[in-house]
Structures are given as C-alpha cells and as structure tokens.
Amino acid sequence: MRGLLAVEAAGAASVPASVLHGAVDWWRDVNESPLWQDRIFHALAVLYGIVSAVALVQLIRIECRVPEYGWTTQKVFHFLNFLVNGVRSVVFVLRRNVQLVEPEIIQHVLLDMPGLAFFTTYALLVLFWAEIYYQARAMSTDGLRPTFYWINGVVYAIQVINVLW
Secondary structure, X not given: OHHHHHHHHHHXXXXXXXXXXXXXXXXXXXXXXXXXXXXXXXXXXXXXXHHHHHHHHHHHHHHHHOHHHOOOHHHHHHHHHHHHHHHHHHHHXXXXXXXXXXXXXXXXXXXXXXXXXXXXHHHHHHHHHHHHHHHHOOOOOOOHHHHHHHHHHHHHHHHHHHHHO
C-alpha cells in the first residue's frame, strides 16, 4: 500500500512540473513576440480608453445636474480619472514612439506622470471620504485639504529628485 501511494505522489508531482515548464515556454514566446506585445498593449489602451470615457461621461453628467457648485471634489476626481486613463491609453498606443523620445527626461515624464496623477486621483478619493466622515461627525475639515496638498507635494518632490539624480 505504501509503495502505491509513493508512486502516485511521485506521478502527481511530475505533472505540474511539465505543465509549469510549458507555461514558462508560452510566456517566453509571448514576451519575445512583437505581435503579441502590440496586441496586449493595444488591448490595454482600449481598456484605459473605456475607463477614461466613462469618467468623462460621469463628469459631464454631474456638471449638467449641479452646475452651480463649481469644481467639487467629486468633479475633480472624475476629471483626474479621465486625464490619467486617457494619457495611459495614448501612451500604450504610442508605446514604441515614447521609447524613442529624446531627451530621456521627457520619456520619464511621459511614463511617470500618469502614475503620479493616479496617486493624486486616489488620494483625492480618500480626501473626499474623509470630508464626508468628518462632516458626519460634525468635526472640522479645515486640516484635510492642506494635508492632501502637503502629501502630494512631498510625493511629487521625491519623484522629481529621483528623476534628476
């Protein structure tokens, strides 16, 4: 009985190894294929474009419903989502051209700014919910926006220093 269990265990252990080897080969084929890379990047561009369009529609919808409030936190959030995802979509479409841009600092700006704007977008979402929470508790929200600006300023400064060095 023990011998049978050992043979079954050895057989079960060897099957995933061969399957895993096939997965590594598949990934290597995809990773080295310009056609596959172009298809994947164009699919990502389409998906980011869809998210960008949805954010723009939402922004327009909110603006049409309540235009008298101006630029609220919610409107800025949707605008930043539109901007971030739109730029990412364009970068994915023009990926090969972006890699050829000179000077190299412009490449860094084009590739890093969407990530920084993404950080700002979701930090703004945290600010939005913090304001709602503070207002529900009848607490002062005076310190929230300066903290938001300060945190974003530090993150952007670190990124600028990182790129320049």
